[in-house]
Amino acid sequence: MAAAALREQLNALLSSMFASGLVDDQFQQLQMLQEDGGTPGFVAEVVTLFCDDADRIISELAALLEQPIVDFDKVDAYVHQLKGSSASVGAQKVKFTCMQFRQLCQDKNRDGCIMALAVVRNEFYDLRNKFQTMLQLEQQIQAQQ
């Protein structure tokens, strides 16, 4: 596929991610930094780190919420971590869900937390798919040049 068509696809993908509130201004700043700052692979690296980190945290959360007696402090600590890293990378939807999740932790609402985890997981998987597509398109465009 020609580089121009690939670039069009990539731009469309990015536009939809911004329009749907999946990513926010922070992500745009990271992209701009990569373009202006001459640090190639910046965004790919941060995005990959985020996906690995989020994956790990979500697994830990699932394990904690399966316990007969839930340690809400630990759950809250993990959600706080996830909220932090999603904010740093610009993953807006995940960040907002984490904020609600933390409230449920503080209320010690177990069912609420389990539901929130399901929402976070779905939003994260959706975001991860889009990130992976984005990175693939970028690689293909690079290969064409």
Add this chain to the structure above:
Amino acid sequence: MEAGAAGVEVEEGVMRVLLVDDSPVDRRVAQLLLSSNSCAGSFHVIAVDSAKKAMEFLGLKDGGGKEQAIDMVLTDYCMPEMTGYDLLKAIKALNSLKPIPVIVMSSEDEPQRISRCLNAGAEDFIVKPLQSKDVQRLRNCSTAAARPTKGGAAPCEAAAVAKRNNKPPLVLPPSAAATSPSGRRANLAGVAMVLHSSSVELSQYLPLLLKLVVLAYAILCLGELLHRWSSGGRCSLSLWCA
């Protein structure tokens, strides 16, 4: 982890920053922000993932005050085992000829947390996520000698925190006398230490006092307004305002 030996050789004018954050994502974002071309290579970043490792790097664990080749510490507030606040206090407790500026970062924009850190001597407090516009604040807090401050360097804590929060800094008194950054910093650090040790509780009540004052003033104004509206003759109000 990129923690290097104490004697890091850097060019003149390059600020050596010890970055402390337990989140790998935040660490990487901060590192990349500080090493991007837009910063014109003016930062050399050493990243560690815990306050304990930061203490080891600074030689604090051995109780030694050996001269560390670090111009600034940029630390996250919330970390397991040892928080950024504890690290801040430990660094400020060092009796060094060249005190190291400490900037605290946090994802929570909490006024109490901010004033607590500033009281403990932090040069600045940045709300995460870290962005390129925050990088200038790091430069303003540098100890690198004879660095011409670009773009009208505002005093680290006061202006930056006020801008971020639209509130006046509550506790640190203005030190009008000192003009040089290091003089001002030493002044503030001294006063901050005294304030911290003798009136930590007071500083927590100051925001409440201010709110009460504002509330009282608002009530007085409201009363005045009501009095004017009802000057056509409601005895009860005029009694109150007489």
